[in-house]
Amino acid sequence: xxxxxxxxxxxxxxxxxxxxxxxxxxxxxxxxxLIRMAEDDAEMTLVRLAKEEEGVGISAGAHLxxxxxxxxxxxxxxxxxxxxxVSCAQLYRIPLLMFISHRGEFGERDPWQTEGGGVTTHVLxxxxxxxxxxxxxxxxxxxxxxxxxxxxxxxxxxxxxxCRDLMWEEAS
Amino acid sequence: xxxxxAMEAVFPELERCVVVTIMxxxxxxLQSIGHRPNFFYLQHAMGLASSMxxxxxxxxxxxxxxxxxxxxxxxxxxxxxxxxARYRPRNLVHVVFDNESxxxxxxFPTATSTGTxxxxxxxxAGIRRTSTVIALDEFREAFTxxxxxxxxxxxxxxxxxxxxxxxxxxxxxxxxxxxxQRYLRxxxxxAR
Numbered sequence: 001x002x003x004x005x006x007x008x009x010x011x012x013x014x015x016x017x018x019x020x021x022x023x024x025x026x027x028x029x030x031x032x033x034l035i036r037m038a039e040d041d042a043e044m045t046l047v048r049l050a051k052e053e054e055g056v057g058i059s060a061g062a063h064l065x066x067x068x069x070x071x072x073x074x075x076x077x078x079x080x081x082x083x084x085x086v087s088c089a090q091l092y093r094i095p096l097l098m099f100i101s102h103r104g105e106f107g108e109r110d111p112w113q114t115e116g117g118g119v120t121t122h123v124l125x126x127x128x129x130x131x132x133x134x135x136x137x138x139x140x141x142x143x144x145x146x147x148x149x150x151x152x153x154x155x156x157x158x159x160x161x162x163c164r165d166l167m168w169e170e171a172s
Numbered sequence: 173x174x175x176x177x178a179m180e181a182v183f184p185e186l187e188r189c190v191v192v193t194i195m196x197x198x199x200x201x202l203q204s205i206g207h208r209p210n211f212f213y214l215q216h217a218m219g220l221a222s223s224m225x226x227x228x229x230x231x232x233x234x235x236x237x238x239x240x241x242x243x244x245x246x247x248x249x250x251x252x253x254x255x256x257a258r259y260r261p262r263n264l265v266h267v268v269f270d271n272e273s274x275x276x277x278x279x280f281p282t283a284t285s286t287g288t289x290x291x292x293x294x295x296x297a298g299i300r301r302t303s304t305v306i307a308l309d310e311f312r313e314a315f316t317x318x319x320x321x322x323x324x325x326x327x328x329x330x331x332x333x334x335x336x337x338x339x340x341x342x343x344x345x346x347x348x349x350x351x352x353q354r355y356l357r358x359x360x361x362x363a364r
Contacts, residue, residue, distance in 0.1 A: 022230060045230055047259060050251025057220030057252075061192070061227025064212070064353045065235075069227070088217035088224075092349045 002170040008033035010137055011099070011162070014144040015070055020097070021045060022062045022069035024055035030101040030167040031072050038072075052077035056084035060094045070097040075104060075116035078123070078159070085127065089157050096157035097148055102133070107164050124159055131159035134166050173308045175269045175331040176201040179240070181312045185319060186211070186238060189265075190228055190356065193240040194221045196276035197335030198269060202240065204336065207343060209355040215345055219249030222256060222266055228356070229261035235359060236263050236319065243270040243284045250293060256324060257298030265318045266294075266326040270304075271333040279333060294326040301325040 012034055015023070023038045024047040025031060038046040049055055055071040062069040073081070078100045089096045103110070104117015124131045130150060132143050144160060151158040179202050191211045193199050199213035214221045225239035246253070246268050256266065272285035284290060291304040301323055305311045311329045318325035 022227070047226070047230065047255065050254050051249075053220065054223040054226075054249065054252050054255055057217070057223025058227035058230070060220070061224035061229075062231040063227075064224075064349070065228045065231035065356050066353075067231035084217050084220055088214065088220050091216055092214075092345060 002168055003030055003032055004167055004169045005033050007137060007140070007166045008037065010140050011134070011144070012037040014141050016041075016043075017141075018070075018097075018144060018148050019068045020070045021067050022047065022058065023072060024049055024058050024069065025072035026052050026074070026077050028074040028077070028101050028103075030103070030162060031074070034072055034099075051080060053081040053084040056081055056088050056096065059096050060088050060092065063094050068097075070099060072099050072101075074101045075113070075120045078120060079116060082123065082127070085129070085157055090127070093155035094157070095151035095155050097151055098157060098159045100159055100161050101167065102161040102163050105164055107168075120161070127157075129157050129159050131161060133161045133163050135163045136166060140166070173306065173311060173329065173331050174334060175271065175329070176205070177308055178269070178311050178329055178331060180205050181308055182315045185315065189236045189238045189319075190232075190359075191238045191240065192221050192225045192228070194218065194242050194245045196242075196339050198240050198242060200336045200339045200341055203341045203343060209351045210359075211348075212352040213343075213348060218245045219252065221245060222249065222252050225264055225266065226252075226256055226259065226261060229264040230259065232356065232359075233261070233263055235356075236265070237261070238265045239267065241266060241268045243268060243272060243282050243290060244274045246290055247282055247284075247288075250297075253294050253297040253299065253326070256326075257294075260300075260324045262323050264324050265315065266299075266324070267315065268326065268328045269331050270328050271331045273333045275333050275335050276339055291326060291328040294328075299324055299326050302328070304328040304330065306330045
């Protein structure tokens with residue numbers, strides 16, 4: 001499977017450096033290594049969800065309880081979480097760190113991923129959620145650090161879009 | 173059994189717990205009995221009170237977490253029961269007040285009014301300690317037993333579909349949120 005192990009490891013190490021100790025996730029192809037790294041790490045609590053919106057509640061509870069967390073999900077997981085993001089995280093000023101595997105852009109071969117990818121940034125904008133793209137290893141650490149900094153200073157959700165050029169190594 | 177009476181019956185026990193409630197009647201009634209800094213009222217995001225409880229329970233295993241849920245809310249997040257069962261936080265007591273209706277939006281009947289059994293769903297999801305209680309004494313007994321068991325428990329309390337005259341209280345959402353966060357920050361790990 002040409003999901004980048006090195007990029008996944010880079011992102012995971014940034015999560016650890018950021019003090020994240022609870023990760024909620026639903027499997028998605030690009031996230032397989034990240035989820036496995038969280039599972040294999042005794043210092044990390046991985047919460048496998050039935051639906052991504054649960055992760056908003058888990059992160060909110062963890063935040064109020066003093067533990068840093070992150071959510072790993074696909075575009076459609078983000079779309080499925082919107083009510084929780086608005087009526088829990090935004091209403092109660094919870095800093096969510098959302099990692100969204102950004103399927104459906106140029107190069108996408110799976111027809112079923114194309115609609116979600118096309119609307120994700122528009123929905124993020126409509127929700128006034130600051131977002132940035134993770135596209136190459138060189139800026140990953142800096143952007144994750146800055147995203148988390150803003151999430152905490154603003155007490156609001158932020159999103160990092162995991163893009164094809166970072167996550168997928170197949171020659172196209 | 174009335175929900176307010178049920179909460180009042182276990183109110184002394186709640187002092188040493190961390191409590192997360194759903195919105196509407198549950199939040200308003202608990203506040204009318206008495207607000208404490210260790211009570212958080214999730215005044216929207218229906219379905220996520222149990223997920224918040226799970227997040228707190230996983231983050232702080234030394235604390236005892238009580239979630240006051242409702243039939244309408246839990247029906248919006250049935251998958252969350254499988255997540256609760258999967259991680260089985262020993263420090264979480266999940267109470268579902270089942271009045272068989274969406275009381276705060278006009279009393280429309282939920283699926284529990286036509287036979288859906290939430291305790292049965294919770295048990296089938298993998299939660300080992302579940303029960304349905306009808307009388308106040310039964311509820312008090314089940315709640316006390318759940319605290320003593322130190323294991324994940326879902327108690328479905330069948331309650332009358334009656335509530336307070338209004339749902340807005342003078343405790344603002346953010347005031348509650350920051351007070352609750354400070355309580356958790358200051359709660360000594362050995363608090364319980």
